[in-house]
Amino acid sequence: MGKSLVIFQRGMIKIHHSSDFIETLAERHYKTLLEESPYNVKNKLETGLKKLLDKDTKGFLLILIKQVKTILKGKPEELEEFVMKYHHLYKAINDTNVVSEERKQEVRVLNDVINEAFNYGRFSRKYSGWGAYALTNSLNIEVCPYCNISYSSTVQSKEGKTRSKLDHYLIQRDFPYLRVSFYNLIPCCQTCNSDIKGRESFSISTHVHPYIEGYEDSLLFQTGISDKNYSENIENSINISLIPGEGFNERDDCIIRARKNIKDFLIEKLYNVHKHEAAKFIEKKRNYDDVLKKFMETYSSSKGQKLWTGQEIDQKIMEVLMEGIRESSFSDFCFDKSCFHRRPLSKFYRDIAREVGLI
Numbered sequence: 001m002g003k004s005l006v007i008f009q010r011g012m013i014k015i016h017h018s019s020d021f022i023e024t025l026a027e028r029h030y031k032t033l034l035e036e037s038p039y040n041v042k043n044k045l046e047t048g049l050k051k052l053l054d055k056d057t058k059g060f061l062l063i064l065i066k067q068v069k070t071i072l073k074g075k076p077e078e079l080e081e082f083v084m085k086y087h088h089l090y091k092a093i094n095d096t097n098v099v100s101e102e103r104k105q106e107v108r109v110l111n112d113v114i115n116e117a118f119n120y121g122r123f124s125r126k127y128s129g130w131g132a133y134a135l136t137n138s139l140n141i142e143v144c145p146y147c148n149i150s151y152s153s154t155v156q157s158k159e160g161k162t163r164s165k166l167d168h169y170l171i172q173r174d175f176p177y178l179r180v181s182f183y184n185l186i187p188c189c190q191t192c193n194s195d196i197k198g199r200e201s202f203s204i205s206t207h208v209h210p211y212i213e214g215y216e217d218s219l220l221f222q223t224g225i226s227d228k229n230y231s232e233n234i235e236n237s238i239n240i241s242l243i244p245g246e247g248f249n250e251r252d253d254c255i256i257r258a259r260k261n262i263k264d265f266l267i268e269k270l271y272n273v274h275k276h277e278a279a280k281f282i283e284k285k286r287n288y289d290d291v292l293k294k295f296m297e298t299y300s301s302s303k304g305q306k307l308w309t310g311q312e313i314d315q316k317i318m319e320v321l322m323e324g325i326r327e328s329s330f331s332d333f334c335f336d337k338s339c340f341h342r343r344p345l346s347k348f349y350r351d352i353a354r355e356v357g358l359i
């Protein structure tokens with residue numbers, strides 16, 4: 001396969017649902033949009049075909065009709081394959097050098113048919129039944145998978161409604177026939193969807209795709225804090241960066257892809273804005289160390305002997321007590337990957353906890 005022209009957005013956290021669950025949603029998405037009102041994609045494409053006169057415009061619309069299942073529910077790899085195979089035809093049809101008014105009208109008709117059949121505005125405003133609200137509510141991605149900083153929750157009530165933004169992996173302007181493709185709609189936050197959106201060309205071979213993978217363990221946040229700079233002014237000593245996790249190195253394909261994500265989404269710059277959060281966490285760890293030290297001194301004194309006697313029962317009691325202190329001190333944090341899609345900065349805190357030896 002040659003170099004892709006696909007324009008992607010990229011993710012830090014892999015979407016956590018099972019493949020069976022995601023495929024069930026994709027199938028519902030496909031069947032609803034294909035033939036049910038108000039979408040009726042199949043009917044709108046077939047009706048639009050009758051309005052076209054030229055061989056190439058009719059030919060491209062026939063491709064969309066024949067490949068509509070791939071377009072609506074194809075996996076990321078299938079969407080990229082479709083673009084590689086057919087997008088050059090669409091670009092040629094829309095060649096701006098065309099001067100004939102008849103030809104311009106033909107192209108306008110084709111684009112009108114595509115825009116009406118794959119109408120994202122209609123999908124995004126659908127508040128009942130299957131639409132953007134039902135999709136984001138079903139996925140239940142509470143924290144943006146691109147940055148893991150901001151909430152991206154969906155709420156519907158009599159008092160009001162809000163939902164995750166839906167980012168188009170393949171941007172609407174260039175790929176209008178993929179505007180409502182299931183795997184092209186990723187729930188995310190406003191910042192990642194609109195404020196830091198790249199315009200370069202990407203493919204799944206060069207960037208991380210959150211329906212396929214994340215970089216939860218392959219790249220880890222670090223603060224640069226050590227015993228030497230573990231001073232009172234912790235925040236000034238912190239510089240947030242990402243380094244390869246255990247078993248990974250910079251030459252690994254997954255790291256190379258993730259590095260491009262990090263650059264495009266300004267991840268290290270954004271997290272350095274939040275380094276006060278790291279400072280507070282490290283200060284909490286320092287307080288925890290002090291409490292633990294006092295506890296160990298008290299425990300040793302009450303035993304009338306040095307702490308670690310080598311007796312198995314003594315060690316087990318101490319381990320249980322120490323774990324209780326740790327859980328009490330860090331009860332507001334969850335360091336398990338299962339929390340990454342539910343709690344902002346959860347990967348950040350997990351990685352720092354590893355760096356400072358908490359877990």
